[in-house]
Every structure is written in C-alpha cells, then in structure tokens.
Amino acid sequence: MDFSNRQNRFVRLDEVSAEYLEHIESLTQNDPYYPSYHIAPKHGLVNDPNGLSYFNGEHHIFYQWFPLGPVHGLKHWYHVSTKDFVHFKDRGVALYPDQDYDQHGCHTGVAVVEGEQLNLLYTGHLVYEPNSGHPTQVLAVMDKDGNIEKKGVVVDYNSKHYTHNMRDPVTIKRGDDYYMLIGAENHQQQGKLALYHGKQIDAYQYKGNVDIGIGEFGYMWECPNYYEDADKAVFIFSPQGVSSDSKYDFKNVFSVVYIVGKPIDTENRKFDHQGYFELDKGFDFYAPQTYLDNKGRRILIGWLGNSKSEYPTDKNYWAHMLTLPREIHIEGNKLRQIPLAELTALRESSEALRPQHNLTSRAFELELEVEQDFIIEFANQGGDKMTFSGNETEWCLDRTHVTETHAEQFGTVRYALRQSNDTLVRIFVDHSCIEIFCDLGETVFTSRIFVSDLNQLHLSKAVGQIHYLSGVHYE
The missing domain is CATH 2.115.10.20 (Glycosyl hydrolase domain; family 43)
Known part of the structure; x- marks a missing residue:
C-alpha cells in the first residue's frame, strides 16, 4: 500500500x-x-x-x-x-x-x-x-x-x-x-x-x-x-x-x-x-x-x-x-x-563476559562494572557496531558505524554528563533495541540498534555477566 x-x-x-x-x-x-x-x-x-x-x-x-x-x-x-x-x-x-x-x-x-x-x-x-x-x-x-x-x-x-x-x-x-x-x-x-x-x-x-x-x-x-x-x-x-x-x-x-x-x-x-x-x-x-x-x-x-x-x-x-x-x-x-524486578524471570542462561565475547543470541542482558574510561562495542564480523563508552565526566552512545542508520539529520552520537561515581551499568538488547541504565538509574539511554547479524561484544575496562533472555509468551 x-x-x-x-x-x-x-x-x-x-x-x-x-x-x-x-x-x-x-x-x-x-x-x-x-x-x-x-x-x-x-x-x-x-x-x-x-x-x-x-x-x-x-x-x-x-x-x-x-x-x-x-x-x-x-x-x-x-x-x-x-x-x-x-x-x-x-x-x-x-x-x-x-x-x-x-x-x-x-x-x-x-x-x-x-x-x-x-x-x-x-x-x-x-x-x-x-x-x-x-x-x-x-x-x-x-x-x-x-x-x-x-x-x-x-x-x-x-x-x-x-x-x-x-x-x-x-x-x-x-x-x-x-x-x-x-x-x-x-x-x-x-x-x-x-x-x-x-x-x-x-x-x-x-x-x-x-x-x-x-x-x-x-x-x-x-x-x-x-x-x-x-x-x-x-x-x-x-x-x-x-x-x-x-x-x-x-x-x-x-x-x-x-x-x-x-x-x-x-x-x-x-x-x-x-x-x-x-x-x-x-x-x-x-x-x-x-x-x-x-x-x-x-x-x-x-x-x-x-x-x-x-x-x-x-x-x-x-x-x-x-x-x-x-x-x-x-x-x-x-x-x-x-x-522492573519481574524481568529477571526472562533469564535462561548466564555466563561471565570475556573481553571478546561471541553471542549465541541477540536477546540478552548485561550486568557490568565499568572503570572510569571504558568501551563496549556491539558488533558483527564485518565491523559494523554501536559503541557505548564513558570517561570521568560523560557517557557516550555512538551509532555512527551501525549497519543501517536512520534519522541521521539529528546526529549519530548522544552524550550525557555522569551524575555519580557509581560503576554499575545494566544493558538490555533485544535484536534491534538497546536500553542502558547508568548512575543508579538517573541516566538512561533508549535507542534502536541496527547492526545486522549482531554476534560479538568487545569490552575494554568492563567486566560482568551476560544473561540470555527468553521471549515473552502470548496467549
């Protein structure tokens, strides 16, 4: 139509x-x-x-x-x-x-x-x-x-x-x-x-x-x-x-x-x-x-x-x-x-993250502890990626190098000032969306992520766990 x-x-x-x-x-x-x-x-x-x-x-x-x-x-x-x-x-x-x-x-x-x-x-x-x-x-x-x-x-x-x-x-x-x-x-x-x-x-x-x-x-x-x-x-x-x-x-x-x-x-x-x-x-x-x-x-x-x-x-x-x-x-x-606390029920399996981590699913949750300067890349084998990083003063979400961009007239990078010294970051990815929670929930980034065949995580100065998540069920 x-x-x-x-x-x-x-x-x-x-x-x-x-x-x-x-x-x-x-x-x-x-x-x-x-x-x-x-x-x-x-x-x-x-x-x-x-x-x-x-x-x-x-x-x-x-x-x-x-x-x-x-x-x-x-x-x-x-x-x-x-x-x-x-x-x-x-x-x-x-x-x-x-x-x-x-x-x-x-x-x-x-x-x-x-x-x-x-x-x-x-x-x-x-x-x-x-x-x-x-x-x-x-x-x-x-x-x-x-x-x-x-x-x-x-x-x-x-x-x-x-x-x-x-x-x-x-x-x-x-x-x-x-x-x-x-x-x-x-x-x-x-x-x-x-x-x-x-x-x-x-x-x-x-x-x-x-x-x-x-x-x-x-x-x-x-x-x-x-x-x-x-x-x-x-x-x-x-x-x-x-x-x-x-x-x-x-x-x-x-x-x-x-x-x-x-x-x-x-x-x-x-x-x-x-x-x-x-x-x-x-x-x-x-x-x-x-x-x-x-x-x-x-x-x-x-x-x-x-x-x-x-x-x-x-x-x-x-x-x-x-x-x-x-x-x-x-x-x-x-x-x-x-x-919401109920979302932990979606976890099917968990494992420790490696600096170069191969994904077995595109539906997952990350629980991370990050250093002051860190980088996390959500990537595929061709080098397409979305990057989330930080330094002592700010957070940065960069989609410049994803497979398929959208709304480029509004820019491809988003920044936020860090609001605390808290080092915990929680991230949810579901095929083409990403939700990032920082500063004890005071700073949140919600975005689409269009990286085709997303299958890799690259981590620098960040450690933690990955939880693979099930889909929700409809009746």
Missing part, C-alpha cells in the same frame, strides 16, 4: 483483505530486527503507550496502533495484559475509530481505576489533518470481563484558546473532584497545559492554563503525564520545538522532560518546582506514561521510537515497540528508572 498518498492512511482495517494482513504480518514476524521480549505490533506501527493500569489482578497495557503499515495513520488502541511481564494475554483491538467523534482516530489517553470498572479517557478526532482538526476528549469504560463501552465526549474542542493541537488527557482525582490536564498549543504557537475540573469523571469545565513556570518552551506539549506522591508531584511531558546548543540536551526531533515539584495548586493554576530535566538521553524514546500497581510501585513504559523519521524496518511494514517496564523513584528533584 502506497502511504505517500495520505488518503491511504485513513483506509480502515475492515477495508483491506485478509491476504494483505497475512502478508504484512509475515514480513513483520520474519524480520531479523523484530524483538522477542519487548511489546511490538504484529504488523503496522505502534507509538504511544496508553491506558497503563493495574486492574482486576492484571497489568493492562494499551498502545496506539496503525495496523496497515509503518506510518502514522488511522489510530486504534491495541490491548495486552499480564500478571508477571513474561506471560501476556493478547486482547486484540480495544478501541476502533468507529464513532463520529473519533472517526479519524482514537489517540492517546489514560486509565482511571474505579471499583470494578476501568475508565479510559482518550483523545478522539472527528477530523484529523496535518494542519487542522477537531479533537475531543472521550470516555470509554471497561468492565472486569474486558467489555468496553464508549460513553462519548466529555470535553469538546476548545478552539477559542487552542489550535487543533489539543490532545492526550491525564486525570487526577482529589477527594470528590476530578482534574483533567490536556497538552495543547495556543494560537501564538506556544505549548500549554490546559486544566479542566469536574465533580464527576464524565463532565468538566475549563479553568485555564497551568503556569508551569518555565516560560515559552516549545510550540506543543504532547503526552502530559502527572502524578502525586505524598508532598511531591511529577510532571512528565514531551515538548515539541525545543532544541539546545549543548551537546547533552534536546538532540532528538522531539524529547521528553520531567519536573519534580509540589502538587499543582489547582485554584491558582500553578506548579512550583526547581527545574526540569531530560528523561532519556538516547535516540529513540518518547511519550512515556506511568501508573501505580498493586504493590505501590510507580511503573513507567514509553514509546521506543520517535517521530519524523524512517526506520530500517519500514520496508517490512512494521515500526517501533514499547520500552521495558521501569520502576521509577523520586530522589530529591530527580527521577531514577530501574528495570
């Missing part, structure tokens, strides 16, 4: 043949870059995680899905659930774009657990075009048996205050009051956080913008995520149109920022804090969402990809995946991200 014809991006799932879907699924599943233990689409494109929640004894993960190809088209919500992050239930499409208010896509949203129902709040598009649209915020309800019913629009398009870029609701409940935060762009092309208030989850009134206290900061604030923990609050968002002259900051087409501060003063619409930080220093990370589970853990999952770029997997009609689940902790005014 030719997606340079933008009209094809609005072809519906039931308008294509079963043979077409079987063909692109075969291309996807047989791609050597397809992951084994990350959540990825059976075919087509995945982007933002949605509706993350713990409900009725399971972790529920929804995500944006365009089924017909590796482009942003008519969005659905796809749904998987798990009790242990090893065994998953494939629940299929949760939300189809089938109502007048969401006929051009069911876009990003969140879940709110209330008793025996899971409230899903998302952005529906009556019209969605590159430079125009009619976004609405919609409520759907899932019962404990997994049945979903759309209830309709709860916030209509506020064209007086915002452009058509108004989307991605997140909801807070305080006592009997609901507050909805929506990422937006005002008519002066400035990113804003719109605040709505309601006495029930399906009815809201506009209150104005929340003063985040950072002035003009990009033209659109996508995918806001907000939560409160005791006397602190965390606001995570994806500001579009932000760049920096520093080699350490804002080098992707779009980046992700977090702020730790006091809980939002909803009466005065103000968020007090001591500054913002970039959440991830890699090439391919966007639109993260968090939720609280039954153990009191705050869990984060992000989109392992980014916008405005072609990827080497596009030719096989799939694009992107979700990150591993990470437990996040507030430390002062910073966040730490730690791979």
